[in-house]
Amino acid sequence: MQSTIQPSILHAESETPKFTIECVRCHSLYQTDELVCKNDNGLLRTSYTSRHLHMHDLPGIGKFLDWLPVTAQINTPASPVTYKSTGLARELGLTNLYIGFNGYWPEQGAHIQTCSFKELEAYPTLQLMQESGNNKIVLASAGNTGRAFAHAAVGTDIDVYIVVPESGMSKMWLPEEPTDNIHLISMADTCDYADAIQMAGKIANLPGMRSEGGVRNVARRDGMGTVMLDAAVTMGRMPDHYFQAIGSGTGGIAAWEASLRLRADGRYGETLPRLHLIQNLPFAPILNAWQHSRRDIVEEIDMPDPKKLIDRMYADVLSNRHPPYSMPGGVYDALTDTNGAMYGISTQEARQAKTLFERSEGIDIVAPAAVGVAGLVQAVQEDALNKDDFILLNITGGGVERLKEDFTLHHLQPEFKLDSQDIDIELIVR
Ligand SMILES: [Zn+2]
Structure with missing residues (x-):
């Protein structure tokens, strides 16, 4: 098995990689943005060089930077x-x-x-995507994940495509004005979350697009x-x-x-x-x-x-x-x-x-x-x-x-409403 470690993921002070990504079953090593073990379908898991958790003096989840698979600081007040x-x-x-x-x-x-708590996933994911050179990502969401990723993407240069079933649309609000890098696609009420997942899978196959990866995203x-x-x-x-x-x-x-x-x-x-x-x-x-x-x-x-x-x-x-x-x-x-x-x-x-x-x-x-x-x-x-x-x-x-009590909620409007899988998806992503 080829084992390549992305050289950009290094501690600033040393040449030791901050982390590696390895299969939980066969322990093959993978690139930091790989999602699946080619040998056995096992989950890939992060292995951090720092065995001890040193807390950083930052307000949000950035304080756990030692055990997050990114190099740069994460700037958000969001934290458990x-x-x-x-x-x-x-x-x-x-x-x-x-x-x-x-x-x-x-x-x-x-x-x-x-x-x-989906927001805790969104910030490290967007940063890992950026650090891996990806700036177009797609995900399916029943509502909460989509809202979290949209919020984390506001004002960034990452285009985020979010596919949501109709039942999740009421959950697609933001505490601020959305920016135009956030693209919402809704599925008709005859479709459910599984249909949204299928559609997101199709969009992920377009050139330059990355799937956010769901559970497989470390x-x-x-x-x-x-x-x-x-x-x-x-x-x-x-x-x-x-x-x-x-x-x-x-x-x-x-x-x-x-x-x-x-x-x-x-x-x-x-x-x-x-x-x-x-x-x-x-x-x-x-x-x-x-x-x-x-x-x-x-x-x-x-x-x-x-x-x-x-x-x-x-x-x-x-x-x-x-x-x-x-x-x-x-x-x-x-x-x-x-x-x-x-x-x-x-x-x-x-x-x-x-x-x-x-x-x-x-x-x-x-x-x-x-x-x-x-x-x-x-x-x-x-x-x-x-x-x-x-x-x-x-x-x-x-x-x-x-x-x-503190914020006005802004409801996101879909760019497309789809009633089936049968559509030319290149129209959605231009
Ligand atoms: Zn494996």
């Missing part, structure tokens, strides 16, 4: 904020419950202006992994448990990978946090496969008639028909390595959890985050935790109502 809960902790009878808050809540030091996973890093730095140790609502499960993989790095650092404990990943019923293919101890998702069993199931979800952004579950280094491996657990949450449970969280913590949260809170409630009810365990609850989005 970890704080010890009193309100929800009291309600649930827990003594060491920490909230990883990803949203807008300036009183708590949280400045993610698109109110979603900058996205390492960006999301900062939620675990921030928690460990705040607690002075890794948590015993990590709770997050998932659609694809990429956030779960990212949390696991971050904890592997923290374990290797040596200062944050030896035991990996147990992953508690939560899906929103009735669409829960990962839950179904995991409960039957299967490494593979069987479509007919685990998600029969997916469009109908997705229609009945409380948080439909948590639907992903092709989650990275089976691949080497994917969700199955993450759950196995951490003795993880899966949960299924109904609409009613999610609604109750939203009310409980907002009343006890004093900040609004988005629907997927409420599903995560409901998973924690279920784990407590099932005695899956000890009351003094160190718990990290990833609130993947919140503070939209708080943001509206």
Whole structure:
């Protein structure tokens, strides 16, 4: 296997590469912007030269620069904020419950202006793309990812093409005026997220265009992994448990990978946090496969008639028909390595959890985050935790109502509305 390391990715002071990208299974090395192992389809993972996490004195996720796959500083106020809960902790009878808050809540030091942890992925991704010489990227989004990438791209010279199903259009707002390097393409309401993914795949094949890469993009996973890093730095140790609502499960993989790095650092404990990943019923293919101890998702069993199931979800952004579950280094491996657990949450449970969280913590949260809170409630009810365990609850989005007090939201308008895959895509990208 050819192993080439991009020479531009170097520490400023030395000739040692800051990081390499390697396959989790066969350990072949790849270029920094490669997305897949040609030998075995394994996930590629970043290996950082710096075994210890040195915090940089910067406001946003730039403080984790040592373990982000970029060279230049990242300038954004966006970062996860970890704080010890009193309100929800009291309600649930827990003594060491920490909230990883990803949203807008300036009183708590949280400045993610698109109110979603997807923004943690967007900044390192755009910078990695630029550092790798790419300035046209395309991605599919159910809404939150698209909003985050659009915001991170405002005022840059990267053209970002975002394909969103009609159901995600209401989530495509920005806290500022959009700039003309942001291109929104909407799919008709007969199409779902899977159709948007297919269309983005076609656009990615055009000359000069790069796919953002989804789960296979190391900058996205390492960006999301900062939620675990921030928690460990705040607690002075890794948590015993990590709770997050998932659609694809990429956030779960990212949390696991971050904890592997923290374990290797040596200062944050030896035991990996147990992953508690939560899906929103009735669409829960990962839950179904995991409960039957299967490494593979069987479509007919685990998600029969997916469009109908997705229609009945409380948080439909948590639907992903092709989650990275089976691949080497994917969700199955993450759950196995951490003795993880899966949960299924109904609409009613999610609604109750939203009310409980907002009343006890004093900040609004988005629907997927409420599903995560409901998973924690279920784990407590099932005695899956000890009351003094160190718990990290990833609130993947919140503070939209708080943001509206300070900002005017600008809704993005699509440049194209497509009602099928059958279109000359060269018309879209000129
Ligand atoms: Zn490989």
